[in-house]
Amino acid sequence: MxxxxxxxxxxxxxxxxxxxxxxxxASLVITQQGSIFIGIxxxxxxxxxxxxxxxxxxxxxxxxxxxxxxPLQDTKLFEVRGVPGVASAVxxxxxxxxxxxxxxxxxxxxxxxxxxxxxxxxxxxMVAGKLADLRMADSxxxxxxxxxxxxxxxxxxxxxxKIPIQIxxxxxxxxxxxxxxxxCKGSRTxxxxxxxxxTYSRAVTFAPRERKLLSFILVNAEPGMNLxxxxxxxxxxxxxxxxxxxxxxxxTVNYFLKYTGIPINFGIAVSLGFLVGTLITGFxxxxxxxxxxxxxxxxxxxxxxxAMLMRMILLQALAVGLLGFGIGVGAxxxxxxxxxxxxxxxxxxxxxxxxxxxxxxxxxxLAAMLSVRKVVALEPAVVFKG
Amino acid sequence: xxxxxxxxxxxxxxxxxxxxVHCRGVTKNYGTGNSTVRALRGIDLDVYEGELLMLVGPxxxxxxxxxxxxxxxxxxxxxxxxVFGKDFSALSSWERTRFRGETIGFVFQSFNLIPTLTIAENxxxxxxxxxxxxxxxxQRAKEMLSVVGLGDRVNDTPNRLSGGQQQRVAISRALxxxxxxxxxxxxTSALDHETGHKVMELLRxxxxxxxxxxxxxTHDNRIFDFADRIAHMDDGQVxxxxxxxxxxxxxxxxxxxx
Numbered sequence: 001m002x003x004x005x006x007x008x009x010x011x012x013x014x015x016x017x018x019x020x021x022x023x024x025x026a027s028l029v030i031t032q033q034g035s036i037f038i039g040i041x042x043x044x045x046x047x048x049x050x051x052x053x054x055x056x057x058x059x060x061x062x063x064x065x066x067x068x069x070x071p072l073q074d075t076k077l078f079e080v081r082g083v084p085g086v087a088s089a090v091x092x093x094x095x096x097x098x099x100x101x102x103x104x105x106x107x108x109x110x111x112x113x114x115x116x117x118x119x120x121x122x123x124x125x126m127v128a129g130k131l132a133d134l135r136m137a138d139s140x141x142x143x144x145x146x147x148x149x150x151x152x153x154x155x156x157x158x159x160x161x162k163i164p165i166q167i168x169x170x171x172x173x174x175x176x177x178x179x180x181x182x183x184c185k186g187s188r189t190x191x192x193x194x195x196x197x198x199t200y201s202r203a204v205t206f207a208p209r210e211r212k213l214l215s216f217i218l219v220n221a222e223p224g225m226n227l228x229x230x231x232x233x234x235x236x237x238x239x240x241x242x243x244x245x246x247x248x249x250x251x252t253v254n255y256f257l258k259y260t261g262i263p264i265n266f267g268i269a270v271s272l273g274f275l276v277g278t279l280i281t282g283f284x285x286x287x288x289x290x291x292x293x294x295x296x297x298x299x300x301x302x303x304x305x306x307a308m309l310m311r312m313i314l315l316q317a318l319a320v321g322l323l324g325f326g327i328g329v330g331a332x333x334x335x336x337x338x339x340x341x342x343x344x345x346x347x348x349x350x351x352x353x354x355x356x357x358x359x360x361x362x363x364x365x366l367a368a369m370l371s372v373r374k375v376v377a378l379e380p381a382v383v384f385k386g
Numbered sequence: 387x388x389x390x391x392x393x394x395x396x397x398x399x400x401x402x403x404x405x406x407v408h409c410r411g412v413t414k415n416y417g418t419g420n421s422t423v424r425a426l427r428g429i430d431l432d433v434y435e436g437e438l439l440m441l442v443g444p445x446x447x448x449x450x451x452x453x454x455x456x457x458x459x460x461x462x463x464x465x466x467x468x469v470f471g472k473d474f475s476a477l478s479s480w481e482r483t484r485f486r487g488e489t490i491g492f493v494f495q496s497f498n499l500i501p502t503l504t505i506a507e508n509x510x511x512x513x514x515x516x517x518x519x520x521x522x523x524x525q526r527a528k529e530m531l532s533v534v535g536l537g538d539r540v541n542d543t544p545n546r547l548s549g550g551q552q553q554r555v556a557i558s559r560a561l562x563x564x565x566x567x568x569x570x571x572x573x574t575s576a577l578d579h580e581t582g583h584k585v586m587e588l589l590r591x592x593x594x595x596x597x598x599x600x601x602x603x604t605h606d607n608r609i610f611d612f613a614d615r616i617a618h619m620d621d622g623q624v625x626x627x628x629x630x631x632x633x634x635x636x637x638x639x640x641x642x643x644x
Binding site: 301 | 454459494516571
């Protein structure tokens, strides 16, 4: 009978494609918008992911997210190093700086000052040059996005693409000369500003004058040390906040979720996708059932139980659901792949696939429920009424 | 009109055959209060194995309600009604569905063939419901279609067949699982005279071969000669049970009278 249910569905081509399109639309919108949402959120903590060396981030207790730096006294670094269980602790400067372009325009950049001795927190993947070249005078490393776009030099030929920054080129950072010694790859930031890496001591000379300049302390624990225990210990001993990298990521994400319109905007898009998908699928599936009501009544009269009819309808709903989900996710993935080298934030995670599939299952179940109610309530005697 | 096929059991008397359907004092009302419609008002009726009983009467007299009660697709309000000794009201919903699937074949006025399935698949449905595997069910369905002369059309969908052919498919579907009772609702009303006649010959010839009982609801007086007995209904009651149309309407019967 299940085979029969599927044949009834597949052979009614117009309705079948209509229902599948409804599910596909919902699945596509939920997956695509969800992926962009996750992609954008991932940019908020991209720096934390890229700096994969530190296990613990130590900061002022009032810091709410990665870009919300509240400088510390330099002496705090030594206090942290003195906490039992800390294997190493290095300073990190993180701030904004203005780069003056050749055409006279200014570009805001994220400036990272790495520990002079160890260069911990430096970019993981170099496209050109070496991280160690930061030990050269006035040296900076900039990210690929900045080098090819925002910090790139204008082409003297109008309409031609910008000329990317290369090793050996100079920049003017807050009235200081900086020499590019490397190009690195890294996550695009939430504000899409270029990332500029240099040593801590150089960064504090580049940066605008402030009384305190130490943004974060990057800590590695001794082997076998429980990170959360160490975080608590650092807080107790220094009065600073300490978070594991994952906790800091979540803290940053939660800030953006709570204080920006991102979740609402994407939530509306995803909800609309869900709603439209449910309405289209529900209507088409219900219409399919109504069209077949006479035949379902016939099957009922001939000895098909309500339970079997329900299972047949659920199977039909699941079949269109799986097909629509597959097409929708496939289309969303194609979209993501085609946008890979653009500025679009797109990150399709397996968790999102699960969420999307659950949404599709809910849509199909809602659509099936409407039909099942109609079929269960159907009197088999209706078949004798012509 | 053609002669009735030779295997007609009308030579047997009622008393030497087992009862297939037994109804006593069956009532059925629709609606409540002042709007109550008394569709059946105490029906007494027996149908015997190997018998083709026609239920005739004017529109609204309760024929369809009675056939629905007999087939177990509608609950009666009062009285007794059993099919091969089984009282539907004493069975659970699941038992009743199973019993219907095993014991009763249905032929409908508008055929009710599923348009998205081939005719072989349509005919295989009762077998699938009775647990026969798909391959065997399709094979049996094709054999049954050959019996009714549609062996070369098994892969066609119903909409490619004429009305008469579709009714032959419906008859195949009603008989494929070898039910003991076949209920037919106006099986010839959607067909022209000649096709209707052929369908009745088929019903009489094929359906009656297994000592089955057939209950046929009809308005069509042109097929009355195929009946072993005719039960005339009026106003929710069986008022006459006769052996032929002539007994019912006299020698000059007309379509209007039916």
